[in-house]
Amino acid sequence: MPDRPAASRSLPVLIVVIVLSAAMLRGPILSVAPVARTIGADLSVGAGVIGLLTTIPVLCFAVCAPLAIAIIRRAGADVALSLTLGGVVLGSILRSVDGIAMAMVGTAVLGAFVTIGNVVLPIIIAREFSARRAHTMTGVYTAALNVGTMTVTLGTAPLSDVVGWRWAIASWSVFALIALVVWVGLRGVRAAFAPRPGPRRDADAPRVSVLRHGPTWLLAAAFCGQAFAFYAITAWLPTLLGDQGFSSSAAGAIAALFQVGGMIGSLLLPVVTLRSSILIGVLCVGIGWLTVPLGFLFAPGLWLAWCVIGGLAQGGGVTIVFIMINAFGDDEHTTAGRSGIVQGLGYAVAASGPLLLGALHEATGAWTVPLLVELVAVLLFLFPGLAVARHLRTPARGSAR
Structure with missing residues (x-):
């Protein structure tokens, strides 16, 4: 670009x-x-x-x-x-x-x-x-x-x-x-x-369709995990806290910390990527996200820590995905295609998050299975995200088109 x-x-x-x-x-x-x-x-x-x-x-x-x-x-x-x-x-x-x-x-x-x-x-x-x-x-x-x-x-x-x-x-x-x-x-x-198509690279430059570009699909998988985890836990966190004995108002206030953490995490993540690397940024976000399902499964009494750390992670997660979308250094034409694929698939999967967690909670009468699904979503963000970050550190010859 x-x-x-x-x-x-x-x-x-x-x-x-x-x-x-x-x-x-x-x-x-x-x-x-x-x-x-x-x-x-x-x-x-x-x-x-x-x-x-x-x-x-x-x-x-x-x-x-x-x-x-x-x-x-x-x-x-x-x-x-x-x-x-x-x-x-x-x-x-x-x-x-x-x-x-x-x-x-x-x-x-x-x-x-x-x-x-x-x-x-x-x-x-x-x-x-x-x-x-x-x-x-x-x-x-x-x-x-x-x-x-x-x-x-x-x-x-x-x-x-x-x-x-x-x-x-x-x-x-x-x-x-x-x-x-x-x-x-x-x-x-x-x-x-006035319509004016974005610039494209020289016609002699090597071109590979984003549809045949492996890292694009890995990034899409990572965003699927990030978006599913965010929308699912956002929808049901107040209810989960309510089942632990908090009043509706208290549960809503605690859940708001998760969103406040997201704002802070969005701003802190670029500091991490600029001072270390995108790979370290993905790793930090993934570890932070893991505290939400694992924390509520094994140490629910530490709910404040999981809400704050998880909030920082969810804000950093969406930020690191957008940073990686642009980090390939392609032109507007190519970046638009990659961004559309990543976000289109991510939001399609995200739409099912609140419904699936709610259905599992209703079917089981507990939060163990829903939190395990949340854990899978976080891992879906972490491992493909790390793979894309490693690719960005050692890019292949040519760039996706």
């Missing part, structure tokens, strides 16, 4: 765009959860139907990944980000204007455009920042994902009490609108909206 670091005077503005955009990749989707009962009562639908408003976007992350790749390759990364931000605003409005049918349509639109953002933002980070800064900005990007989640989780219900649930869940899209205005101001109208 061509090294085109952003001009120093535009760096602060670009960072603002990245942070706001990242926050909008999760915030509007998860804004439904705090007011789910209110929405269900107003629209006269059950919890299962309301649950689709958070499940559909995750499925879109998988199904729409090929579309995201095609748009980035044909229109370029700048236009793809503009489409993401505009699509988030459009989907948020559609979701709030009418009944449950329009809410589903708006949610699908939101999920489709967020999928483009999932793929393109790491590409823009790699393109605009030098190699060392890109590690740090990837950490900032993934931390912003968690910041967006926490902001809407804390703010939606109080806002709903004042303006109603429709305005409450739609209002978060204002940050996407601000990011779009700043982005257009930074790039200019022509660059932000």
Whole structure:
């Protein structure tokens, strides 16, 4: 990928765009959860139907990944980000204007455009920042994902009490609108909206399709493990803690430490990779992740340690995956393909995490089997992740295309 670091005077503005955009990749989707009962009562639908408003976007992350790749390759990364931000605003409005049918349509639109953002933002980070800064900005990007989640989780219900649930869940899209205005101001109208395919390497350079590139599939497997483990434990950690005797409010507060740890882990991981190596980063994340299933299986009384260490690991896990996606040093065309494959498969597997752990807990009446499944997911992240990190230390001749 061509090294085109952003001009120093535009760096602060670009960072603002990245942070706001990242926050909008999760915030509007998860804004439904705090007011789910209110929405269900107003629209006269059950919890299962309301649950689709958070499940559909995750499925879109998988199904729409090929579309995201095609748009980035044909229109370029700048236009793809503009489409993401505009699509988030459009989907948020559609979701709030009418009944449950329009809410589903708006949610699908939101999920489709967020999928483009999932793929393109790491590409823009790699393109605009030098190699060392890109590690740090990837950490900032993934931390912003968690910041967006926490902001809407804390703010939606109080806002709903004042303006109603429709305005409450739609209002978060204002940050996407601000990011779009700043982005257009930074790039200019022509660059932000006129399709321009990203640069490719010289035609004489050796080319290998990402579909035939082994490390791409290993990285996809690692992200499957990371995403499954995160979504599954996030969904059921409060219940697991409740079964240990904590009240609902206490369990929710403890589970929040897991998310706070994620923000810190996202920012600390680049420090590890820059001072040591990507391989050490993967190893640290994997060991940290293992404390969650093993800790709750064998020493549940140390729940605070497992929530904090596991939180650091889950934040570092998604960061290290995005760092490795860009670490092959390929052009936008190739990186878009790799990112789409990795994220498409990862989110497809992740969507089953909460359902599978819940079903196993209900079937067994205990947490042993669900935690063993969580352990398998963590190992699925660790071993393929280590293999990719070793490949990056000793790359083969030629690069994936």
